[in-house]
Amino acid sequence: MQTPDFSLDNKQVIVTGAGQGIGKALALTVVAMGGKVVAVDLNADALGALRAELGEANCVTITGSVADPAVAQAAVDSGVAAFGGVNGLVNNAGVTRTAMIDKMTLESWQTVMDVHLSGSFYFLQALGRHLLARSKAGEKIAGSIVNISSDAGRRGTIGQINYGTAKAGVLGMTMCAAREWGKFNIRCNTVGFGVVETPMTETIRSEKFADMYLAQIPLGRWGAAEEVARPVCFLLSDAASYITGQHLSVNGGYTIGL
Template structure:
């Protein structure tokens, strides 16, 4: 009985109002759904307004509000925080999940393909982290609860490197650095900041990697011998958002089927 009560208390997001970027499909949609199922409320952000509308209908208007736009737009982050404050009275969680890939070898990569990936993954993560941080610090300085949980979706491409994706690897390495700096700076306010690095997950963004040309090369490097599924990779993110991870900050968690064993 005691064990069950502890599980119920820790593995819940009933005290969380979470911004999720890239929530319209794939991992982001699975994340938004999981957060709502665990009792949390979601500010869903995505480029695709139609996908956001469908998500809100699925989760319920009392559980989800939406903000459509590009995370590379610095003003969008504050719009998302404001939407959460209006709908839920505040925001105390963030998952920087939005992503894009533009694949090319180093000598052939265009400046626009380089910049677009950096803008979405690295700059976008900074904009949202900064906006939420300002909101939480403002609450703390006003005598309120400034604690929060941030999970930045990084990638082990930022630690190990990936052929044809120097833009993506550089951006994700930057996200790791951004996370560690925020964790050190904000820990004293009760703001926890961590990263999760996914392996190859079955989503639209990884169709090229999972295609015939690259399939065998990638699968041969994954000890579990299969691609990840969106539903299973969101669980560690929910853990880090929850009070079950109340003593965890500044950490990177790889969820990749063993791809980085020994790294």
């Protein structure tokens, strides 16, 4: 029996929101597992520090907003130029604009939609076009896209209807791409995180809310960026070659069900 390949050798992966938190942990894990990274973020200084840490041979960077379709295409083009191609993507970039439904501004609604939903689509489409062109040219490909969702997209949330709606939309996007592209050996899955120790979750982890959330997590603790990055990288690897269209919750048991 052939040993499963849990490495990311010969994988070139675009990671959005790679400047900090989960995105940075993802970039570090991809390279540690043998892959190459196209790191995308708004923070040029953070990207520069990441590339210095990973080494220029392992990482190229793109500074810009995921809400700009041109940035998505630039990420694919840069990966092709640096590594000869791209075959993986993690749509991880995120923002929050918190308000109760009746008080949410249209600007706050649209900003979150632009980043989480439209931004994920732009990158998915850009990489998909690249992979489809290679497949139709006769190349044997193995593409893997992981869209980052959230428990908020599966069970709702209070004060973040924009975020919850966008993350629910990511689930539908994943299933559509999996159905359309499966015959080309392009897999698409979703990973939904619970409360991970990053700057985006500082409010939830504050003294005011911590006990309430921790009481609902069977493992009894917050997730660490490094440990939630590993399941994503599994889905990028050939060890997950028969998994597509699925939604994996990485949340310490915060949601449990069939």
